[in-house]
Amino acid sequence: MLFETTYNEQEKLWQGAQVDLIFEPHITIGDFVFKAFKDNPANNCQIWHEKDQVVTNEEALKFSIRLAQYFRDEGLTHKDVVGVLTRNNIHEAHVLFACFFNATPFHAVNPNLEPDAIAALYAITKPKLIFCDGNDYEFIKSITVEWNPKICTLINHIANVPRIEDHLEPTSTENVYTPKRLVLGADQTMGIICTSGTTGIPKAVTLSNAQLVLLATSGGTNDVIFTGTSFDWISAIKTALIGVVSGAPRIVSTKPFSVERYVEIVRKHKVTTCHLSHWQFQEVFSSPLATPENLSSLQIIAYGGGWVSASVVQRAQRILENAVFVFLYGTTETDMISTAINPTEDNLVGFLMPTRSVRILNEQGDFLGPNEIGEIVIKTNQNWNGYYGNAEQSANTRDSNGWFHMGDLGYFDSDNNLYVVDRKKNLLKYKSIHYTPNDIEKIIMEMLEVYAVCVVGIRDKFFNEIAGALIIKKSNSLLSEQQVIQYVAKRIPVEYKQLHAGVRFVDSLPLNHNGKILRNVAKEMFQQLRIPKASL
Template identity: 25%
Template sequence: MSFASPFPDVEIPDVSLYDLLFGDIAEEYLDSTALIDPKTGTETSYRQLIGQINAAAGALAARGIGVGDVVGILSPNIPAFATVFHGVLRAGAAATTINALFTADEIAKQLTNSQAKMLITISALAPHAIEAAKRVGFADEQLIILDGEGQEATGHPNAADLLAPNLPAPDVSFDPATHVAALPYSSGTTGNPKGVALSHRNLVANVVQIKPLQGMTPDDVVIAVLPFFHIYGMTVLLNAALYNRGRLVVMPRFDLVEFLENIQTYQVTNAYIAPPVAVALAKHPIVDNYDLSSLTMMMSGAAPLDDELGKAVAKRLDLHMLQGYGMSELSPVSHLIPIDTAAALGREDPPLSSTGWAIPNTENKIVDPGTGEEIPLPTEGLSAPGELWVKGPNVMLGYLDNEQATADTIDADGFLHTGDMAQVDPTGCVYIVDRLKELIKYKGYQVPPAELEALLLTHPKIADTAVIGVNDEDGEEIPKAFVVKQADADLDEAEVIEFVAAKVAPHKKVRAVEFIEAIPKSASGKILRKDLRR
């Protein structure tokens, strides 16, 4: 049997994302700050942001962009991202957000696959953008460089060319339930990236679903370091903060010192991170040099957070540490530990090794991947592990132009098969074990890399780590750890192997170690295991 969210259902408005966020904004919030650029100190009010979005939509419409079209956005986190992203959607088009670290080849591949008609970027990324635009046959005016010299000088329009005419936003009509709003691409950590077609309803639903669990208010100041081009940053930071009339401190990339300085300067209350940031906050001595007392809540997502690591951050910074779970195909949030578990469910917070409960309006199944049998809720303890399936209004429309991959992922009953192995407790609280495809099979036993990674991170001499399965001389798959040492640490392979062996079952022991300078990760913080296998 499936099990439903323990939280009450919420009403999901049948509107576009723009109308949800800005359609009925109260007068009292129009002159409140929406976005802060800490590099310049510039603040953008909600009134200014809405005006810019509408002007951008009008400019795009005048350039032939409308319902059914796709526009690529290649940009780090900057305030203008909010303008162009929502401007594209306001014009009736879909935004395909592109990883700011992509090469020209990768940009061109996404533009081609998504059938984008235009690309918007910034000068710092222009060389790759220009090369990619040429490869897909774009004319100069189809590549907008927001901070460039402008169309008259270079042929590429800039922000002034877009916004100065202040053209009215077009009147567009579409069905929010079926009209594609965003086309992020799956991370590709276990395969080729695919376009994830998310409707306006998907994005609207997820913002509304997480609102009562996030507890965000107009008094909150949120630091936005997770990239907006990734669905985590797009929904949980950009859209949710704007919906709740909070203030976003926008950082183009993670730098520990700047991160700490911005929290101190802007009195940040809420931080959303990935586990690598938690490692720095728990272990780096420089953290003690800053006043971070304004922080009350920190939530980790995008990859599993170890309970001990989360508690170490919470204790050091004196804040409420939480965890969530999701994926691009779920818009992205499907599970959260609520900001106030006692008020929401009448119980204490679960361990940080869990991802919390299914969000409102959703239901789950845990299914044995070998037999296809559903695993029931246990009467005590944790269930046997199985693949997590999720059903709800946040489930994607499907993969772009890929019916087979869509059918392989979403079944006839509407359940999305996440590919993640999970366990569940009697209350429906979910614990992610590991990626189904990333489980290491050692002599028939399943070894979850995330479990070994969490253990290795407790070693005082280890700054970061990743574990994958590799074949030994006999062709047997064994766990191999890639380890980044703490600065000036004296650590060898034998010490790492002995440390793990003392704490795990024999089949889970690390059997090979390689020391490297940095663990390859996606912009959202996921370990790129495929890069370690090269």
């Protein structure tokens, strides 16, 4: 079985299926893309939603080759970096493929990050060439004065600034072009993306060729793929690559994600497979627009990147009874770790992916057994080149034995299902007892009038940290603070998980660019609202 997880009781070690992975170490991801385009030139590669513009494999291959030849002529090699700072658009993938063809790493950064974070990230990698939106040109120019890269616009072009179309004209040698070979072998860095940055400036995570060629092909030319994430997410990169290899066209939308636009795209293009971040999934399937009629074409809905309420997943399953829902648990550093097919329980992340090994550690570093909560540590079957330019943090994340310490708390049940209960850094302490905000959050999310919640720990001179809840109510809700406090008290009988700090109703929660809650900011927000502490 592909997703069978086994447990070695003596070693207290859980392992995914030990399958033979079909890829040659010397074959580059550029070769995979190049061959897929060559073999099926008439297939549609991308469809630009806003303009109804279709790009075939033949056209995508030509554009990508011409860009790769431009990179070569600029002297770019595996030692250089190409920066990509842009909202989704149809030429972004051509830059990505051209980097693969030329074996030059790309560094994709989300333009919605704080300006200081973008500046810090590019100061680490110092790209020699950066592709961006015209709207961001002056900003990029201002933060790269130190090394003065060439800057090229992908969309929203401005006068007297190079644009991508300048490099898409036919060349005399494009028909005999072949992708560059790997200089450093299968572990050569081919891409750089960013961590979520919930605890500070995001880190630049390297992606090796070996990581990128591990693709689970699915679907075919009758399928249509859409993802609501951009190329600073590994899921978006792999979704695009899976589409190319399997022959399924990918829908591209340049506008920000919204439920209305998502439904419009699914209906118009009859999307069969989509990948959503956790917050996008919750927004879609909490919306009245999520109906069988609007979403009838969907067959596979993959989602991940954070916690999703089981009640929302169950509603989605009722709406699309014949669709397959796939929760993907992973990290930027490790790629996918486990998957849960049609999950119905909170915190369930399922069976381990092939070749993954996991242990559960307590605070003393001892290995734990089934149904014991501790830190999840992960081992993959691949080398990792670490955080670009940050050897110290790389060593802190992956120890000398190859185990990744990502800071998640969880456990395996008796059937070898993995559960993630919260982040280690989110752990709270009431008197001498530890508890996680997620335990309370999932109970509050059971209330039909709650749209979103964040539980924070408020310092207390007698009890260490007492729980308080920031809640976004659904429209027209009359939900009160006492109703929430009493519901939690009824559902969770233990004293240390009660809402001793009370409830604050807010219009929004502080989120980063990936939709993850900034808990430190949420804690400050809670304290500033100055509502008297509730009594139980």
